[in-house]
Amino acid sequence: MVFKYNSVVPWGRNYGEYLSMFDLREHRLKILGCGDGPASFNEEYTRKGGTVVSVDPLYHLSAEKIRQRIEETREDILRQTEQNRELFVWDRIRSVEELGKIRMAAMNIFLSSYEEGRKNKRYIPASLPDLPFEDDEFDLALSSHFLFLYTDNLSYEFHKRALTEMLRVAKEARIFPLLDFNAKKSSYVEKVLSDFGNHRIEIRKVDYEFQISGNELMVIRKA
């Protein structure tokens, strides 16, 4: 079996997962989350006194509509995960059932704080490759489970423009994972290493691996 998604699906990870995936140790950074969707990172980081703005086309919708979209896609994601169990490391998350509970807990934190966060401009409806921000407004721009993951759906040209834009508005960009959703290294990784060769790029091993071999983070800093 292979995973097949016709569009980018709403699915949310939590604060602890973001810290590990992105190797975040510094809490005073001003962060932009690109494609954060219904993740709870924004709300949890804000509660801890951090500054973060998330952009996602999903934020055009009300909380109720986002909840409906999650309900519509959740069973399919979990069913495809069950059918492709061998692509994942089942140590910290021990079963598909537990995965569903962890993801729903994160998405419920997001949903219950979303309308307030939208008023406070922490959730902004926008889509890569265009970001409605000034140059260097952020310390760090993150992409979790969006760039590289949807290699089957999004062109290399889109990736290049998206990363260029993230590096316009932030001093540094971090992308996790480097795999597509069938746990194969994205064919775009080598192209990015070559096209962004005038930046400081590092591929860093991190203490997070759910997709097998998905424990690498790409860090790109302006030269």
Ligand SMILES: C[S@@+](CC[C@H](N)C(=O)[O-])C[C@H]1O[C@@H](n2cnc3c(N)ncnc32)[C@H](O)[C@@H]1O
């Ligand atoms: C699989 S979810 C990942 C959510 C979150 N980053 C996480 O890791 O838990 C992918 C997200 O990308 C968003 N997305 C789709 N197209 C986008 C675009 N052009 N720019 C930014 N985000 C986009 C989707 O709406 C969805 O919320």
